[in-house]
Amino acid sequence: MKYFKKIVGERLYLSPINIEDVEKYTEWLNDLNVTINLSFSPYIFSLEREKEALExxxxxxxxxxxxxxxxxxLIGSCGLSEVNHINRTAEAGIFIGDKNYWNKGYGTEAMNLLLDYAFNLLNLxxxxLRVHSFNKRAIKCYEKCGFKEIGMRREAYIVGNKKYDHIYMDILASEFNGKIQNIIDES
Ligand SMILES: CC(C)(COP(=O)(O)OP(=O)(O)OC[C@H]1O[C@@H](n2cnc3c(N)ncnc32)[C@H](O)[C@@H]1OP(=O)(O)O)[C@@H](O)C(=O)NCCC(=O)NCCS
Structure with a gap:
């Protein structure tokens, strides 16, 4: 078995990462159409380097x-970093590497599953999150999940001769309705 249904939605589930997917991840991380939206575009990901990262x-x-x-x-990856259990904060990140799945609501569903995990199991x-100002698809996706824009860092991302801002967005537990709590009633 390659994947395990940790957090299950309607069309997707979140599973622990399987390092056997190293080739797929390496393909995506060398695809500029994907990584230009992240902060990985200058880096060269070899199989070896990605294997270490996945491990x-x-x-x-x-x-x-x-x-x-x-x-x-497998269609992508998401996770929480900078998790702080004292102030109960974290930063979220997501990418859908398989472009066939873009613009079909999968990002919104995956981010909602991640938020359900963050707020209802980690009790954050x-x-x-941070997003490049030109990434309108991601911004719309995050707004659909309930994120609100809270500020920006100007000219924090440079591609060629163009400078783009970083938009900062956040969401609080009190603004999110998850499904994980229903598991107790249903079981
Ligand atoms: C960002 C990402 C996770 C979003 O997931 P997704 O499944 O494509 O997004 P969704 O379909 O859930 O939502 C996207 C919304 O943006 C809209 N959209 C797409 N392009 C748009 C544009 N140029 N301007 C405004 N809205 C746009 C879509 O129509 C959709 O809204 P709708 O459901 O109201 O029609 C995914 O596209 C991805 O991983 N992209 C590459 C990496 C990346 O950008 N990661 C995020 C870094 S912060």
Whole structure:
């Protein structure tokens, strides 16, 4: 078995990361159409380098593979970093590497599953993220999840001769309705 249904949605589930997916991740992380939206575009990901990264991500922290329920197919990854259990804060990150799945609501569903995990199992209170100002698809996706824009860092991302701002967005536990709490009533 390659994937495990940790947090289950309608079309997707979040599974622990499987390092056997190293080739798929390496393909995505060398695809500029994907990584230009992240902060990885200048870096060169070899299989070896990605294997080391996946080994770390699969053993430490709060990182998931995003997997389609219908085909058990890997479509991307998401996770929480900078988790602080005193102030109950974290930073969220997500990417869908398989471009066939963009613009079909999968990112919104995956981010909602991640937030359900963050607020209802880790009991966090505030989750924030950073997004490049040109990434309108991601901004819309995050707004649909309930994130609000809270500020920006100007000219923090440079591609060619153009400078782009970083938009900061956050969401509080009190603004999010998850489904994990229903598991107790249903079981
Ligand atoms: C960002 C990402 C996670 C979003 O996931 P997704 O499944 O594509 O997004 P969704 O379909 O859930 O939502 C996207 C919304 O943006 C809209 N959208 C797409 N392009 C847009 C644009 N140029 N301007 C405004 N809205 C746009 C879509 O129509 C959709 O809204 P709708 O459901 O109201 O029609 C995914 O596209 C991705 O991983 N992209 C590459 C990496 C990346 O950008 N990661 C995020 C870094 S912060």
């Amino acid at each position: 770390k991500l699969s053993k430490e922290g709060y990182n998931f593979s995003i997997v389609s329920l219908s085909k058990d197919e 209170n505030s989750v924030f």
